[in-house]
Amino acid sequence: MARIKPQALLNQSKKKKGPSRISISTIVVCNLVVAVVVLSLVTTYRHWSQRSRNTLETQSQSHRFEDTNAASEQKSYDLPGYADINTSKGLITVELFKDASPEAVDRFLDLCQKDHFKGMPFHRVIKNYLVQAGHSQSSIPVEEWTSKGKLRGRLNTSPKHEAFMLGTPKTKGNNNKDFELLITTAPIPDLNDQLIVFGRVLKGEDVVQEIEEVDTDEHYQPKSQIGIISVILKREL
Structure with a gap:
Protein backbone atom coordinates (compact mmCIF):
# COMPACT_ATOMS: atom_id res chain seq x y z
CA MET A 1 0.00 0.00 0.00
CA ALA A 2 1.40 3.32 -1.10
CA ARG A 3 1.91 6.03 1.48
CA ILE A 4 0.27 9.36 1.02
CA LYS A 5 2.54 12.25 1.47
CA PRO A 6 1.81 14.78 4.15
CA GLN A 7 1.48 17.54 1.57
CA ALA A 8 -1.16 15.59 -0.34
CA LEU A 9 -3.13 14.96 2.88
CA LEU A 10 -3.04 18.65 3.65
CA ASN A 11 -4.36 19.51 0.18
CA GLN A 12 -7.18 16.97 0.52
CA SER A 13 -8.17 18.41 3.93
CA LYS A 14 -8.37 21.95 2.51
CA LYS A 15 -10.60 20.78 -0.29
CA LYS A 16 -13.02 19.10 2.12
CA LYS A 17 -13.25 22.08 4.54
CA GLY A 18 -13.50 24.85 1.91
CA PRO A 19 -16.86 26.64 1.47
CA SER A 20 -19.20 25.44 -1.24
CA ARG A 21 -19.93 27.89 -4.04
CA ILE A 22 -23.50 29.43 -4.51
CA SER A 23 -24.73 29.56 -8.04
CA ILE A 24 -25.75 32.87 -9.66
CA LEU A 79 -87.16 78.48 20.57
CA PRO A 80 -90.27 79.26 22.61
CA GLY A 81 -93.21 77.25 21.39
CA TYR A 82 -95.96 79.06 23.27
CA ALA A 83 -97.00 82.59 24.16
CA ASP A 84 -99.33 84.20 26.68
CA ILE A 85 -101.15 87.16 25.11
CA ASN A 86 -102.44 89.27 27.97
CA THR A 87 -105.32 91.46 26.77
CA SER A 88 -107.60 93.92 28.51
CA LYS A 89 -110.28 91.21 28.41
CA GLY A 90 -108.12 88.41 29.78
CA LEU A 91 -105.33 85.94 28.97
CA ILE A 92 -105.01 84.03 25.69
CA THR A 93 -102.46 81.20 25.46
CA VAL A 94 -101.33 80.23 21.96
CA GLU A 95 -99.15 77.49 20.48
CA LEU A 96 -96.68 78.58 17.78
CA PHE A 97 -96.20 76.52 14.61
CA LYS A 98 -92.39 76.61 14.60
CA ASP A 99 -92.06 73.94 11.88
CA ALA A 100 -95.02 74.84 9.67
CA SER A 101 -94.48 78.63 9.63
CA PRO A 102 -90.87 79.24 10.74
CA GLU A 103 -90.46 82.69 9.13
CA ALA A 104 -93.63 84.12 10.66
CA VAL A 105 -92.79 82.61 14.05
CA ASP A 106 -89.27 84.05 13.90
CA ARG A 107 -90.64 87.53 13.19
CA PHE A 108 -93.23 87.15 15.94
CA LEU A 109 -90.57 86.11 18.48
CA ASP A 110 -88.28 88.95 17.43
CA LEU A 111 -91.07 91.52 17.75
CA CYS A 112 -92.04 90.14 21.15
CA GLN A 113 -88.50 90.79 22.34
CA LYS A 114 -88.89 94.39 21.15
CA ASP A 115 -92.27 94.86 22.92
CA HIS A 116 -93.87 95.46 19.53
CA PHE A 117 -97.25 94.15 20.70
CA LYS A 118 -97.32 96.01 24.01
CA GLY A 119 -100.28 98.38 23.91
CA MET A 120 -101.36 97.19 20.46
CA PRO A 121 -105.13 97.87 20.06
CA PHE A 122 -107.72 95.60 18.53
CA HIS A 123 -108.82 97.90 15.73
CA ARG A 124 -111.04 95.50 13.78
CA VAL A 125 -113.61 93.07 15.12
CA ILE A 126 -115.82 91.15 12.71
CA LYS A 127 -118.28 88.80 14.37
CA ASN A 128 -118.12 85.21 13.21
CA TYR A 129 -114.88 85.97 11.37
CA LEU A 130 -111.96 87.32 13.35
CA VAL A 131 -110.48 89.86 15.72
CA GLN A 132 -107.52 91.87 14.53
CA ALA A 133 -104.89 93.82 16.47
CA GLY A 134 -102.37 96.18 14.94
CA HIS A 135 -100.78 99.62 14.98
CA SER A 136 -101.91 100.44 11.45
CA GLN A 137 -104.95 99.72 9.32
CA SER A 138 -104.73 96.52 7.32
CA SER A 139 -104.29 96.79 3.57
CA ILE A 140 -107.05 94.21 3.11
CA PRO A 141 -110.37 95.97 2.34
CA VAL A 142 -113.19 95.28 4.78
CA GLU A 143 -115.33 94.10 1.87
CA GLU A 144 -112.97 91.18 1.32
CA TRP A 145 -113.14 90.22 4.98
CA THR A 146 -116.90 90.22 4.99
CA SER A 147 -117.70 88.62 1.64
CA LYS A 148 -119.39 85.70 3.33
CA GLY A 149 -121.03 84.26 0.26
CA LYS A 150 -118.11 84.75 -2.08
CA LEU A 151 -116.13 81.55 -1.60
CA ARG A 152 -117.29 80.16 1.71
CA GLY A 153 -118.98 76.80 1.32
CA ARG A 154 -117.21 76.10 -1.98
CA LEU A 155 -113.77 75.41 -0.48
CA ASN A 156 -112.75 72.59 1.78
CA THR A 157 -111.41 73.81 5.09
CA SER A 158 -108.15 72.57 6.53
CA PRO A 159 -107.03 72.71 10.19
CA LYS A 160 -105.21 76.00 9.64
CA HIS A 161 -108.49 77.64 8.54
CA GLU A 162 -110.51 76.64 11.56
CA ALA A 163 -111.65 78.92 14.36
CA PHE A 164 -109.20 80.22 16.98
CA MET A 165 -106.17 80.14 14.69
CA LEU A 166 -103.43 82.77 15.11
CA GLY A 167 -102.24 84.52 11.99
CA THR A 168 -101.04 87.68 10.33
CA PRO A 169 -101.90 89.30 6.97
CA LYS A 170 -99.54 88.60 4.12
CA THR A 171 -97.60 91.76 3.30
CA LYS A 172 -94.95 92.74 0.79
CA GLY A 173 -91.54 92.98 2.40
CA ASN A 174 -90.73 92.66 6.09
CA ASN A 175 -92.04 95.94 7.46
CA ASN A 176 -92.50 95.21 11.15
CA LYS A 177 -95.21 97.89 11.43
CA ASP A 178 -97.37 95.77 9.12
CA PHE A 179 -97.09 92.69 11.34
CA GLU A 180 -100.50 92.41 12.94
CA LEU A 181 -102.16 89.66 14.94
CA LEU A 182 -105.35 87.95 13.84
CA ILE A 183 -107.38 85.36 15.69
CA THR A 184 -110.11 83.69 13.67
CA THR A 185 -113.49 83.04 15.27
CA ALA A 186 -114.81 80.87 12.42
CA PRO A 187 -113.39 78.85 9.49
CA ILE A 188 -112.35 81.31 6.75
CA PRO A 189 -110.94 79.40 3.74
CA ASP A 190 -111.67 82.36 1.45
CA LEU A 191 -108.80 84.26 3.13
CA ASN A 192 -106.24 81.55 2.36
CA ASP A 193 -104.24 83.79 0.01
CA GLN A 194 -104.24 86.72 2.43
CA LEU A 195 -103.32 85.13 5.76
CA ILE A 196 -100.28 83.43 7.22
CA VAL A 197 -101.39 81.09 9.97
CA PHE A 198 -98.59 80.49 12.49
CA GLY A 199 -100.34 79.34 15.66
CA ARG A 200 -103.53 78.37 17.42
CA VAL A 201 -105.32 79.23 20.66
CA LEU A 202 -104.92 76.60 23.38
CA LYS A 203 -106.52 78.48 26.24
CA GLY A 204 -108.67 81.58 26.33
CA GLU A 205 -111.24 80.92 23.59
CA ASP A 206 -113.78 82.59 25.87
CA VAL A 207 -111.58 85.70 25.98
CA VAL A 208 -111.46 85.77 22.17
CA GLN A 209 -115.24 85.46 22.06
CA GLU A 210 -115.60 88.26 24.59
CA ILE A 211 -113.48 90.51 22.37
CA GLU A 212 -115.61 89.44 19.42
CA GLU A 213 -118.78 90.57 21.19
CA VAL A 214 -117.71 94.20 21.79
CA ASP A 215 -119.76 96.93 20.12
CA THR A 216 -118.28 98.21 16.85
CA ASP A 217 -119.07 101.01 14.39
CA GLU A 218 -119.84 100.66 10.70
CA HIS A 219 -116.12 100.14 9.99
CA TYR A 220 -115.92 97.21 12.42
CA GLN A 221 -113.84 99.26 14.81
CA PRO A 222 -114.52 98.75 18.56
CA LYS A 223 -116.29 101.69 20.18
CA SER A 224 -114.38 101.14 23.44
CA GLN A 225 -110.62 100.82 23.78
CA ILE A 226 -109.45 97.21 23.89
CA GLY A 227 -105.95 95.91 23.26
CA ILE A 228 -102.93 93.81 24.14
CA ILE A 229 -101.18 94.56 27.42
CA SER A 230 -98.18 92.27 26.96
CA VAL A 231 -96.94 89.07 25.34
CA ILE A 232 -94.88 86.56 27.35
CA LEU A 233 -93.01 83.80 25.51
CA LYS A 234 -92.86 80.32 26.99
CA ARG A 235 -90.99 77.11 26.13
CA GLU A 236 -93.45 74.95 28.02
CA LEU A 237 -97.05 75.27 29.15
Missing part, protein backbone atom coordinates in the same frame (compact mmCIF):
# COMPACT_ATOMS: atom_id res chain seq x y z
CA SER A 25 -29.23 31.57 -10.38
CA THR A 26 -29.82 30.94 -6.65
CA ILE A 27 -28.76 34.49 -5.80
CA VAL A 28 -31.09 35.94 -8.45
CA VAL A 29 -34.03 33.86 -7.20
CA CYS A 30 -33.44 34.95 -3.60
CA ASN A 31 -33.29 38.61 -4.59
CA LEU A 32 -36.52 38.27 -6.54
CA VAL A 33 -38.25 36.67 -3.55
CA VAL A 34 -37.05 39.46 -1.25
CA ALA A 35 -38.20 42.12 -3.74
CA VAL A 36 -41.66 40.54 -4.05
CA VAL A 37 -42.02 40.37 -0.27
CA VAL A 38 -40.97 44.01 0.15
CA LEU A 39 -43.29 45.15 -2.66
CA SER A 40 -46.16 43.22 -1.09
CA LEU A 41 -45.55 44.81 2.30
CA VAL A 42 -45.41 48.31 0.79
CA THR A 43 -48.63 47.74 -1.17
CA THR A 44 -50.41 46.41 1.92
CA TYR A 45 -49.23 49.35 3.99
CA ARG A 46 -50.46 51.88 1.41
CA HIS A 47 -53.82 50.11 1.13
CA TRP A 48 -54.50 50.12 4.86
CA SER A 49 -53.14 53.63 5.25
CA GLN A 50 -55.50 54.95 2.55
CA ARG A 51 -58.38 53.00 4.04
CA SER A 52 -57.70 54.45 7.46
CA ARG A 53 -57.65 57.99 6.06
CA ASN A 54 -60.94 57.41 4.20
CA THR A 55 -62.50 56.03 7.37
CA LEU A 56 -61.35 59.02 9.39
CA GLU A 57 -62.65 61.46 6.75
CA THR A 58 -66.01 59.67 6.63
CA GLN A 59 -66.29 59.73 10.40
CA SER A 60 -65.31 63.41 10.46
CA GLN A 61 -67.93 64.30 7.83
CA SER A 62 -70.51 62.23 9.67
CA HIS A 63 -69.72 64.02 12.93
CA ARG A 64 -69.96 67.41 11.21
CA PHE A 65 -73.31 66.45 9.66
CA GLU A 66 -74.59 65.19 13.00
CA ASP A 67 -73.32 68.31 14.76
CA THR A 68 -75.07 70.51 12.18
CA ASN A 69 -78.33 68.60 12.54
CA ALA A 70 -78.00 68.61 16.31
CA ALA A 71 -77.37 72.36 16.31
CA SER A 72 -80.38 72.92 14.06
CA GLU A 73 -82.59 70.68 16.17
CA GLN A 74 -81.26 72.29 19.33
CA LYS A 75 -82.00 75.75 17.95
CA SER A 76 -85.54 74.72 16.98
CA TYR A 77 -86.02 73.04 20.33
CA ASP A 78 -84.79 76.05 22.28
Whole structure:
Protein backbone atom coordinates (compact mmCIF):
# COMPACT_ATOMS: atom_id res chain seq x y z
CA MET A 1 0.00 0.00 0.00
CA ALA A 2 1.40 3.32 -1.10
CA ARG A 3 1.91 6.03 1.48
CA ILE A 4 0.27 9.36 1.02
CA LYS A 5 2.54 12.25 1.47
CA PRO A 6 1.81 14.78 4.15
CA GLN A 7 1.48 17.54 1.57
CA ALA A 8 -1.16 15.59 -0.34
CA LEU A 9 -3.13 14.96 2.88
CA LEU A 10 -3.04 18.65 3.65
CA ASN A 11 -4.36 19.51 0.18
CA GLN A 12 -7.18 16.97 0.52
CA SER A 13 -8.17 18.41 3.93
CA LYS A 14 -8.37 21.95 2.51
CA LYS A 15 -10.60 20.78 -0.29
CA LYS A 16 -13.02 19.10 2.12
CA LYS A 17 -13.25 22.08 4.54
CA GLY A 18 -13.50 24.85 1.91
CA PRO A 19 -16.86 26.64 1.47
CA SER A 20 -19.20 25.44 -1.24
CA ARG A 21 -19.93 27.89 -4.04
CA ILE A 22 -23.50 29.43 -4.51
CA SER A 23 -24.73 29.56 -8.04
CA ILE A 24 -25.75 32.87 -9.66
CA SER A 25 -29.23 31.57 -10.38
CA THR A 26 -29.82 30.94 -6.65
CA ILE A 27 -28.76 34.49 -5.80
CA VAL A 28 -31.09 35.94 -8.45
CA VAL A 29 -34.03 33.86 -7.20
CA CYS A 30 -33.44 34.95 -3.60
CA ASN A 31 -33.29 38.61 -4.59
CA LEU A 32 -36.52 38.27 -6.54
CA VAL A 33 -38.25 36.67 -3.55
CA VAL A 34 -37.05 39.46 -1.25
CA ALA A 35 -38.20 42.12 -3.74
CA VAL A 36 -41.66 40.54 -4.05
CA VAL A 37 -42.02 40.37 -0.27
CA VAL A 38 -40.97 44.01 0.15
CA LEU A 39 -43.29 45.15 -2.66
CA SER A 40 -46.16 43.22 -1.09
CA LEU A 41 -45.55 44.81 2.30
CA VAL A 42 -45.41 48.31 0.79
CA THR A 43 -48.63 47.74 -1.17
CA THR A 44 -50.41 46.41 1.92
CA TYR A 45 -49.23 49.35 3.99
CA ARG A 46 -50.46 51.88 1.41
CA HIS A 47 -53.82 50.11 1.13
CA TRP A 48 -54.50 50.12 4.86
CA SER A 49 -53.14 53.63 5.25
CA GLN A 50 -55.50 54.95 2.55
CA ARG A 51 -58.38 53.00 4.04
CA SER A 52 -57.70 54.45 7.46
CA ARG A 53 -57.65 57.99 6.06
CA ASN A 54 -60.94 57.41 4.20
CA THR A 55 -62.50 56.03 7.37
CA LEU A 56 -61.35 59.02 9.39
CA GLU A 57 -62.65 61.46 6.75
CA THR A 58 -66.01 59.67 6.63
CA GLN A 59 -66.29 59.73 10.40
CA SER A 60 -65.31 63.41 10.46
CA GLN A 61 -67.93 64.30 7.83
CA SER A 62 -70.51 62.23 9.67
CA HIS A 63 -69.72 64.02 12.93
CA ARG A 64 -69.96 67.41 11.21
CA PHE A 65 -73.31 66.45 9.66
CA GLU A 66 -74.59 65.19 13.00
CA ASP A 67 -73.32 68.31 14.76
CA THR A 68 -75.07 70.51 12.18
CA ASN A 69 -78.33 68.60 12.54
CA ALA A 70 -78.00 68.61 16.31
CA ALA A 71 -77.37 72.36 16.31
CA SER A 72 -80.38 72.92 14.06
CA GLU A 73 -82.59 70.68 16.17
CA GLN A 74 -81.26 72.29 19.33
CA LYS A 75 -82.00 75.75 17.95
CA SER A 76 -85.54 74.72 16.98
CA TYR A 77 -86.02 73.04 20.33
CA ASP A 78 -84.79 76.05 22.28
CA LEU A 79 -87.16 78.48 20.57
CA PRO A 80 -90.27 79.26 22.61
CA GLY A 81 -93.21 77.25 21.39
CA TYR A 82 -95.96 79.06 23.27
CA ALA A 83 -97.00 82.59 24.16
CA ASP A 84 -99.33 84.20 26.68
CA ILE A 85 -101.15 87.16 25.11
CA ASN A 86 -102.44 89.27 27.97
CA THR A 87 -105.32 91.46 26.77
CA SER A 88 -107.60 93.92 28.51
CA LYS A 89 -110.28 91.21 28.41
CA GLY A 90 -108.12 88.41 29.78
CA LEU A 91 -105.33 85.94 28.97
CA ILE A 92 -105.01 84.03 25.69
CA THR A 93 -102.46 81.20 25.46
CA VAL A 94 -101.33 80.23 21.96
CA GLU A 95 -99.15 77.49 20.48
CA LEU A 96 -96.68 78.58 17.78
CA PHE A 97 -96.20 76.52 14.61
CA LYS A 98 -92.39 76.61 14.60
CA ASP A 99 -92.06 73.94 11.88
CA ALA A 100 -95.02 74.84 9.67
CA SER A 101 -94.48 78.63 9.63
CA PRO A 102 -90.87 79.24 10.74
CA GLU A 103 -90.46 82.69 9.13
CA ALA A 104 -93.63 84.12 10.66
CA VAL A 105 -92.79 82.61 14.05
CA ASP A 106 -89.27 84.05 13.90
CA ARG A 107 -90.64 87.53 13.19
CA PHE A 108 -93.23 87.15 15.94
CA LEU A 109 -90.57 86.11 18.48
CA ASP A 110 -88.28 88.95 17.43
CA LEU A 111 -91.07 91.52 17.75
CA CYS A 112 -92.04 90.14 21.15
CA GLN A 113 -88.50 90.79 22.34
CA LYS A 114 -88.89 94.39 21.15
CA ASP A 115 -92.27 94.86 22.92
CA HIS A 116 -93.87 95.46 19.53
CA PHE A 117 -97.25 94.15 20.70
CA LYS A 118 -97.32 96.01 24.01
CA GLY A 119 -100.28 98.38 23.91
CA MET A 120 -101.36 97.19 20.46
CA PRO A 121 -105.13 97.87 20.06
CA PHE A 122 -107.72 95.60 18.53
CA HIS A 123 -108.82 97.90 15.73
CA ARG A 124 -111.04 95.50 13.78
CA VAL A 125 -113.61 93.07 15.12
CA ILE A 126 -115.82 91.15 12.71
CA LYS A 127 -118.28 88.80 14.37
CA ASN A 128 -118.12 85.21 13.21
CA TYR A 129 -114.88 85.97 11.37
CA LEU A 130 -111.96 87.32 13.35
CA VAL A 131 -110.48 89.86 15.72
CA GLN A 132 -107.52 91.87 14.53
CA ALA A 133 -104.89 93.82 16.47
CA GLY A 134 -102.37 96.18 14.94
CA HIS A 135 -100.78 99.62 14.98
CA SER A 136 -101.91 100.44 11.45
CA GLN A 137 -104.95 99.72 9.32
CA SER A 138 -104.73 96.52 7.32
CA SER A 139 -104.29 96.79 3.57
CA ILE A 140 -107.05 94.21 3.11
CA PRO A 141 -110.37 95.97 2.34
CA VAL A 142 -113.19 95.28 4.78
CA GLU A 143 -115.33 94.10 1.87
CA GLU A 144 -112.97 91.18 1.32
CA TRP A 145 -113.14 90.22 4.98
CA THR A 146 -116.90 90.22 4.99
CA SER A 147 -117.70 88.62 1.64
CA LYS A 148 -119.39 85.70 3.33
CA GLY A 149 -121.03 84.26 0.26
CA LYS A 150 -118.11 84.75 -2.08
CA LEU A 151 -116.13 81.55 -1.60
CA ARG A 152 -117.29 80.16 1.71
CA GLY A 153 -118.98 76.80 1.32
CA ARG A 154 -117.21 76.10 -1.98
CA LEU A 155 -113.77 75.41 -0.48
CA ASN A 156 -112.75 72.59 1.78
CA THR A 157 -111.41 73.81 5.09
CA SER A 158 -108.15 72.57 6.53
CA PRO A 159 -107.03 72.71 10.19
CA LYS A 160 -105.21 76.00 9.64
CA HIS A 161 -108.49 77.64 8.54
CA GLU A 162 -110.51 76.64 11.56
CA ALA A 163 -111.65 78.92 14.36
CA PHE A 164 -109.20 80.22 16.98
CA MET A 165 -106.17 80.14 14.69
CA LEU A 166 -103.43 82.77 15.11
CA GLY A 167 -102.24 84.52 11.99
CA THR A 168 -101.04 87.68 10.33
CA PRO A 169 -101.90 89.30 6.97
CA LYS A 170 -99.54 88.60 4.12
CA THR A 171 -97.60 91.76 3.30
CA LYS A 172 -94.95 92.74 0.79
CA GLY A 173 -91.54 92.98 2.40
CA ASN A 174 -90.73 92.66 6.09
CA ASN A 175 -92.04 95.94 7.46
CA ASN A 176 -92.50 95.21 11.15
CA LYS A 177 -95.21 97.89 11.43
CA ASP A 178 -97.37 95.77 9.12
CA PHE A 179 -97.09 92.69 11.34
CA GLU A 180 -100.50 92.41 12.94
CA LEU A 181 -102.16 89.66 14.94
CA LEU A 182 -105.35 87.95 13.84
CA ILE A 183 -107.38 85.36 15.69
CA THR A 184 -110.11 83.69 13.67
CA THR A 185 -113.49 83.04 15.27
CA ALA A 186 -114.81 80.87 12.42
CA PRO A 187 -113.39 78.85 9.49
CA ILE A 188 -112.35 81.31 6.75
CA PRO A 189 -110.94 79.40 3.74
CA ASP A 190 -111.67 82.36 1.45
CA LEU A 191 -108.80 84.26 3.13
CA ASN A 192 -106.24 81.55 2.36
CA ASP A 193 -104.24 83.79 0.01
CA GLN A 194 -104.24 86.72 2.43
CA LEU A 195 -103.32 85.13 5.76
CA ILE A 196 -100.28 83.43 7.22
CA VAL A 197 -101.39 81.09 9.97
CA PHE A 198 -98.59 80.49 12.49
CA GLY A 199 -100.34 79.34 15.66
CA ARG A 200 -103.53 78.37 17.42
CA VAL A 201 -105.32 79.23 20.66
CA LEU A 202 -104.92 76.60 23.38
CA LYS A 203 -106.52 78.48 26.24
CA GLY A 204 -108.67 81.58 26.33
CA GLU A 205 -111.24 80.92 23.59
CA ASP A 206 -113.78 82.59 25.87
CA VAL A 207 -111.58 85.70 25.98
CA VAL A 208 -111.46 85.77 22.17
CA GLN A 209 -115.24 85.46 22.06
CA GLU A 210 -115.60 88.26 24.59
CA ILE A 211 -113.48 90.51 22.37
CA GLU A 212 -115.61 89.44 19.42
CA GLU A 213 -118.78 90.57 21.19
CA VAL A 214 -117.71 94.20 21.79
CA ASP A 215 -119.76 96.93 20.12
CA THR A 216 -118.28 98.21 16.85
CA ASP A 217 -119.07 101.01 14.39
CA GLU A 218 -119.84 100.66 10.70
CA HIS A 219 -116.12 100.14 9.99
CA TYR A 220 -115.92 97.21 12.42
CA GLN A 221 -113.84 99.26 14.81
CA PRO A 222 -114.52 98.75 18.56
CA LYS A 223 -116.29 101.69 20.18
CA SER A 224 -114.38 101.14 23.44
CA GLN A 225 -110.62 100.82 23.78
CA ILE A 226 -109.45 97.21 23.89
CA GLY A 227 -105.95 95.91 23.26
CA ILE A 228 -102.93 93.81 24.14
CA ILE A 229 -101.18 94.56 27.42
CA SER A 230 -98.18 92.27 26.96
CA VAL A 231 -96.94 89.07 25.34
CA ILE A 232 -94.88 86.56 27.35
CA LEU A 233 -93.01 83.80 25.51
CA LYS A 234 -92.86 80.32 26.99
CA ARG A 235 -90.99 77.11 26.13
CA GLU A 236 -93.45 74.95 28.02
CA LEU A 237 -97.05 75.27 29.15
